[in-house]
Amino acid sequence: MLTVELMAKAGGKPSATEVVFSIQDHLPALYFAFGRGKTELLAEEISREWDFLLPGEKEKVAEIIREAEVQNTGLFGHRRHNLKQILIQGIGYHHAGMSPALKDLVERLYESRLIYVLFCTETFAVGVNFPAASTVFDSCRKWDGREFRGLLNREFYQMAGRAGRRGFDPIGHVFVRIDDRFPEQTGFYREDEVEPVRGRLAISPNTVLSLLYWKTDEEINRFLEQNLAAYQNNRESRRLKGELEALEGKNAELGNCFCENIYQPSCFLLRAKLKNELRSLSRRRKRGRPGSRERREEIRAILKVAPKKCQHHLCVDARKKQDLYTEKRTRLSRRLKVLDRHSRDFEMEFNNMWDLLEALDYVDGRELLPRGLFALYLHVQEILVTELIFNGYIRDRAPQEVVAILSGVDYIPGREEYVEPGLIKLDHVEELRKYLLKKGVPENFCVWSHLPGPLSSAWYDGAAFEELMARSSLQEGDIFSMLRRTIDLLRQIERAAGEDVELRRQMEHIRHRLDRDEVAIMGI
Incomplete structure (x- = not known):
């Protein structure tokens, strides 16, 4: 059971310190903030006034930290020097920019009930089963990559649902920090209005190549017609048609009211x-x-x-209801047309991608050509990577250049990310990308950035992880993820190389050079 309370302060929002003071009888708490930097600032803010741990607990935290540092040299680095101290005070933060080793340390301390207030982003509520006595929302608005918007019911309850520990808390408390100057923020959430999860079949080059290679025409049609998204569309279409029929019946009944x-x-x-x-x-x-x-x-x-x-008020009431039914019928009919159009989208997307692959010489009818057989084993930016291989951008190139190119595949830089420029010029890759776009390759299947290249090539040359951080604004978790994605792509190319022993050995050599130290320790 959850209970939701709003926390406001005359003239603005209560500070994090004031919030913690108000909920100190309902700890431990997960304090959700929508921004990596915000979690760190709030954690440091309350650490100046709060210390939750007893001396024995502080010793236990210090011991766990020492063990983690032995296993992971440079665990905190120069960017996280404050985190060690606030952990010893029973306070922490957790977000995707942290290294996996550091996130694992914070999670172990929280699980051991040695963190009383954990500031975290919404990723902590996904796939990690760490309940709390209460959850706190720093705000109910977030940046979704395009705009600031209010949280969906589904997002709110995904996080709020962490409140309440089985066997400890009969009620889970949820607190929302509200600015009383913006009362519209209190337009609140209902559990019975949680948005449904919608299926969405993505027709990628690999999808089309795999279906053509492994499935018959009948199996392909069944796949396109019976996926989750199509099933949901068909089910909703049947529901809408039922509602339309009911409205028609009610409308006909109202017609009897008129003389x-x-x-x-x-x-x-x-x-x-x-x-x-x-x-x-x-x-x-x-x-x-x-x-x-x-x-x-x-x-x-x-x-x-x-x-x-006559009793004309009966006619007036009947006409008002008919107008309402007509308006609702228009909305339902419009939604039905959208669903009908979407139900045909999968087949159209499949055929469009098939035509594109044929134009690019990946397939000839249902037969996969050499490019198609290569891309069949790739699962990220298949066309771009295949063209890099077949157009000579990878083979016989210096490994530093190869890794700089491949680390940029499917990489989308953040708004303020910065990396010191390297010596390797990658303009020719951008030219290839523009050429593919002109040939009709959709933008989302041709994603590449030069930005991580200097970091990945430096890592190949033996640079320390701290050096990569010093040369960029990226956080350690971002650098780790970029290198792991590059290693995974190298594995995919090894599989796609097949009997091309030279290419396979080239990729294997680069992969082994990258898979080391901090990255290898936390590797898969």
């Missing part, structure tokens, strides 16, 4: 409509319009007919 004189000169409904029109035409700005005077005279003539004496 044979409906919309005749004596009918109240017609007379009310004409009176409104007459008032509109009598306004100064419409009186002089062509045809206005004639229409007014026509209406007055109709209104001279004696009105019928």
Whole structure:
């Protein structure tokens, strides 16, 4: 069971320190903030006034930290020097920018009940089963990559649901930090309105190549028609059609409320409509319009007919309901058309991608050509990587250049990410990318960036992890993820190389050079 409380302060928001003071009887708490830097700032803010651990607990935390540092040299580095101290105070933070080793340390301390307030981003609520006595929302708005927006019901309850520990808390407490200057933020969440999870089949080059290579025409059609998204669309279409039929029935029943004189000169409904029109035409700005005077005279003539004496309020109520049903029917019909169009999208996307692969010489009908057989074993940016191989951008190149190129595959830089430029020029890769875009390759299947190249090539040359961090604004977790993705791509190319022993050995050599030290310790 959850109980949600709003926390406000006259003239603005309460500080994190004030929030913790108010909820100190409901700890440990997960304090969700939407920004990596915000979690760190809030943790440091309350560490200046709060210390939750007893001397024995501090010794236990210090011992766990020492063990972690023995296993992971340079665990905290120069960017996390404050984290060690605040952990010893029973406070921590957790976000995707931290190294896996550091995140694992924080999680172990929290699981051991040695962290009383953990500031974290929403990723902590996904796939990690660490409940708390309470959860706190620093805000109910977040940046989704395009704009700031309010949290969805699904997002709110994914995080709020962490409140309440089985066997400890009969009630899970959820606190929301509200700025009283913006009362609209209190338009709140309902568990019975949680948005459904929607299926979305992504028709990638690998999807098309795999289906053509492994499946018959009948199996391909069944795959396109019976995936989760199509199933959900068909189920919703049946529901909407049922609602439309019910509305038609109700509309027909309302028709029995009207007499044979409906919309005749004596009918109240017609007379009310004409009176409104007459008032509109009598306004100064419409009186002089062509045809206005004639229409007014026509209406007055109709209104001279004696009105019928009847219970016209029944007709008025019936007409209002019919208007509501008509409006709802229009919305349902529009949604039904969208679903019908989407149900055909999968087949259209499949055929469009098939045509593109044929134009690029990946397939000839259903037969996979050499490029297609290579891309069959790739699962990220298949066309771009295949063209890098087949156009000579990888083979027989210096390994530093190869790793700089491959680390940029599928990499989307953050808004303020910076890396010191390296000596390797990669303009030719950008030219290839532009060429593929002109050939019709969709932008999302041609993603590449030069930005991580200097870091990955330096790592290949033996640079220390701290040196990579010093040469960029990237956090350690971002650098780790970039290198692991590059290692995984190298594995994919090894598999795709097949009997091309030279290419396979080239990729294997680079992969072994990258898979070392901090990256190898936390590797898969």
